[in-house]
Amino acid sequence: MRQLLAGLCLWLACALVQAEVVKVRAFDDIIDSGVLKVAMYENFPPYSFMADGKPRGVDFELAQKLASELGLKVEVLWVRPDETLDDDLRNFIWKGHYLRPNVLADVMMRVPYDREFSYKQNELGELINELVVMFGPYQRERWQSAYDDRRLEELSSVAVFRYHPVGVEVESVPSFYLSSVFNGSIAKMLHHYPTAQAAFAAMQAGEVDATMAMRGEIDWMLGQANDSHLKAAQNAYPNMGKQVWELGMAVHESNRQLAYALEGELEGLIKAGTVETIYEGYGLQYELPELYQVQLGEN
Structure with a gap:
């Protein structure tokens, strides 16, 4: 007491x-x-x-x-x-x-x-x-994906994540989105990391084939990596809701x-x-x- x-x-x-x-x-x-x-x-x-x-x-x-x-x-x-x-x-x-x-x-x-x-x-x-x-x-700002072309030839749709591991920040919008889109068929391929930087580093290390974060973060990390095999994707995000803010x-x-x-x-x-x-x-x-x-x- x-x-x-x-x-x-x-x-x-x-x-x-x-x-x-x-x-x-x-x-x-x-x-x-x-x-x-x-x-x-x-x-x-x-x-x-x-x-x-x-x-x-x-x-x-x-x-x-x-x-x-x-x-x-x-x-x-x-x-x-x-x-x-x-x-x-x-x-x-x-x-x-x-x-x-x-x-x-x-x-x-x-x-x-x-x-x-x-x-x-x-x-x-x-x-x-x-x-x-x-x-x-x-x-x-908007959402953006990046991928390693040595393991993923192109990324024209997030649907390919049903067959390729993708890294995202835990409890982030990309995490919630990718775990639910296409009836949750991507969820089993999601790998979670404490930050977007950690998810990108996992892609560099070959743990995952792609990642998703804010475009500014992706631009920055691609520039810092300076690796021609790591590329920004050109794809849409169906059923996501607000993609630009x-x-x-x-x-x-x-x-x-x-x-x-x-x-x-x-x-x-x-x-x-x-x-x-x-x-x-x-x-x-x-x-x-x-x-x-x-x-x-x-x-």
Whole structure:
């Protein structure tokens, strides 16, 4: 009983500290500080990761460009993914994590720019992310397969995975998709790995003949491997649902002024080709968000 009471007291103390300490920085305070606190997913190449003791990745470099346009420097707050994106937004944008009650980011990168997600409700009909503003689409992402042509002549359809082993990240969209498509006939050929990088390494080692992940990850890993036998596939994903989505940023709903400022700078960087150049620097294909496809007259 003493341990239970002690634990309860500790939990209450943490909750009180969190309620007192967590505070969203106003736009003027951010400008005065000279620092923009940006939340990014850690160990997530090619988007955000550490190399030679320094932050790298397309999200980091884009954040640097945006901050520089506002006369600011970037302070990275590394995010370890929680169970859901809703949890990540809560922990870094509007509430804070109970283990880090005084840490909030000014802006978070790589957040879906999706109306359905923005207005998602809980079982009581309440908006789950009502304290978050999602804005500034800067990239379109999609799913991509890669294969080794020494073991798989071509990959024109995922149906070939019924006869060839394929590696995927555990509990990922590719895992759920490939285990259920074609009445589950691919499931027996699925090999699961802790990360997309591990699945790709398994393909390099000959454990599997192919892999599937986000296109940016596949582009990056193919470039790093520099092996002419490892190729990106040209195939569709029948009955998958959402195969293409847009990514942007998120701020606390009270900080729309920061969102407007970042969005204005982002538009200039996209139209100038700066964002595309950042992606090309990491060997990635860059696809404009729909908003800018219309503005720039691209299909």
